[in-house]
Amino acid sequence: MNEIYMDNNATTKVDEAVFKEMRPYFCEFYGNPSSMHFFGGQVQKKVDEARNRVASLLGASPDEIVFTACGTESDNAAIRSALEVFPERRHVITTRVEHPAVLTLCRNLSKRGYRVTELNVDGEGRLDLDELRRAVDEDTAIVSVMWANNETGVVFPIEEIGAIVKEKGKGAFFHTDAVQAVGKIPLNMATSTVDMLSLSGHKLHAPKGIGVLYLRKGVPFRPFLVGGHQEKNRRAGTENTVGIIALGKACELAARHMDDENTRVKGMRDRLQRELLSLIPHARINGGAAERLPNTLSIAFEYVEGEAILMLLSEKGICASSGSACTSGSLEPSHVLRAMGVPFTCAHGSVRFSLSRFNTDQDVDAIIRELPPVIQRLREMSPFGREFLNR
Numbered sequence: 001m002n003e004i005y006m007d008n009n010a011t012t013k014v015d016e017a018v019f020k021e022m023r024p025y026f027c028e029f030y031g032n033p034s035s036m037h038f039f040g041g042q043v044q045k046k047v048d049e050a051r052n053r054v055a056s057l058l059g060a061s062p063d064e065i066v067f068t069a070c071g072t073e074s075d076n077a078a079i080r081s082a083l084e085v086f087p088e089r090r091h092v093i094t095t096r097v098e099h100p101a102v103l104t105l106c107r108n109l110s111k112r113g114y115r116v117t118e119l120n121v122d123g124e125g126r127l128d129l130d131e132l133r134r135a136v137d138e139d140t141a142i143v144s145v146m147w148a149n150n151e152t153g154v155v156f157p158i159e160e161i162g163a164i165v166k167e168k169g170k171g172a173f174f175h176t177d178a179v180q181a182v183g184k185i186p187l188n189m190a191t192s193t194v195d196m197l198s199l200s201g202h203k204l205h206a207p208k209g210i211g212v213l214y215l216r217k218g219v220p221f222r223p224f225l226v227g228g229h230q231e232k233n234r235r236a237g238t239e240n241t242v243g244i245i246a247l248g249k250a251c252e253l254a255a256r257h258m259d260d261e262n263t264r265v266k267g268m269r270d271r272l273q274r275e276l277l278s279l280i281p282h283a284r285i286n287g288g289a290a291e292r293l294p295n296t297l298s299i300a301f302e303y304v305e306g307e308a309i310l311m312l313l314s315e316k317g318i319c320a321s322s323g324s325a326c327t328s329g330s331l332e333p334s335h336v337l338r339a340m341g342v343p344f345t346c347a348h349g350s351v352r353f354s355l356s357r358f359n360t361d362q363d364v365d366a367i368i369r370e371l372p373p374v375i376q377r378l379r380e381m382s383p384f385g386r387e388f389l390n391r
């Protein structure tokens with residue numbers, strides 16, 4: 001069976017060129033970059049090169065790049081640092097649609113006496129900037145808003161948000177979880193209002209377990225992990241050298257190919273969306289009217305179960321995701337779709353296809369061929385679906 005992988009917002013394949021770049025650093029050049037001898041020096045040089053490559057993709061300076069273990073660590077480090085820098089400030093602003101890496105931390109903070117504002121989104125997943133404007137005050141330590149949503153692909157107007165934080169925040173930090181944005185849309189820290197940004201290697205064809213916290217020059221920072229002097233005292237722990245080198249290569253590839261590839265990826269995503277909407281009745285795009293990442297399609301089929309769709313697709317070799325919490329054993333539909341007010345019946349039947357540069361037109365053809373009969377079959381099987389079809 002030919003596998004069709006359209007779950008790239010969950011994780012991506014390591015690019016062969018990335019693997020080739022990191023491979024010698026396991027068994028041949030395994031030195032510790034902090035060692036004085038030539039063996040460590042060789043690795044240090046390669047880590048420096050990787051730092052330059054990451055910085056270049058972000059329009060940042062290499063000193064502003066702190067390597068971490070993952071996107072989650074970067075998110076935690078950014079928010080916790082802000083609270084330590086401003087111990088007297090007790091207010092944190094985020095959104096209802098953040099990844100759990102931010103949302104769980106914020107909800108824990110609210111249990112510990114912090115005031116946490118979770119900004120709402122409208123039916124298309126868009127923020128109300130007036131709500132943000134009203135929320136920011138002199139007690140706000142940090143505003144953390146994701147650049148792009150992992151489930152719907154909806155892109156937030158980060159620079160407009162940053163301008164509001166800078167205008168009203170009395171020095172409050174602005175952090176963005178850009179884990180889904182980096183490599184998919186161009187970002188430029190040189191002209192940005194962002195103070196701190198998180199990214200994760202495994203979303204852009206580097207391996208799992210490597211992340212970055214971008215930390216703007218001059219922004220005060222308290223490290224999350226303390227110990228050795230790595231990363232200029234901003235993140236202790238011996239560097240994940242192979243991961244760093246891999247991420248450097250992945251960023252270099254992303255910078256070089258982003259324009260062409262994303263045009264092609266968007267073409268495939270748009271065709272998939274168009275065809276599915278025309279072939280399957282009572283389907284709707286989650287976040288369809290908002291600005292979205294070029295690779296993401298979250299589509300709701302009324303009166304069917306997300307899991308059932310995924311299981312039947314999986315039998316055909318097609319990997320997608322349901323964008324619902326029930327994949328993790330709960331019966332609640334996704335917090336993102338709920339925040340958008342997507343009706344229960346649609347939220348449950350939502351499927352996310354997320355493409356990458358490794359997808360082909362044949363992959364899109366296969367989904368267009370396989371999915372409509374799957375939905376038809378499931379609707380016929382379900383009592384709700386039957387009633388609904390007979391209406």
Ligand SMILES: Cc1ncc(COP(=O)(O)O)c(C=O)c1O
Nearest residue numbers: 070071072099101150179180200
């Ligand atoms: C928006 C967003 N933030 C954070 C993360 C967490 O990244 P990591 O898996 O590297 O911890 C993810 C990945 O699932 C994500 O999609």
Ligand code: FES
Nearest residue numbers: 306307324326348
């Ligand atoms: S129970 Fe499956 S999508 Fe909600």
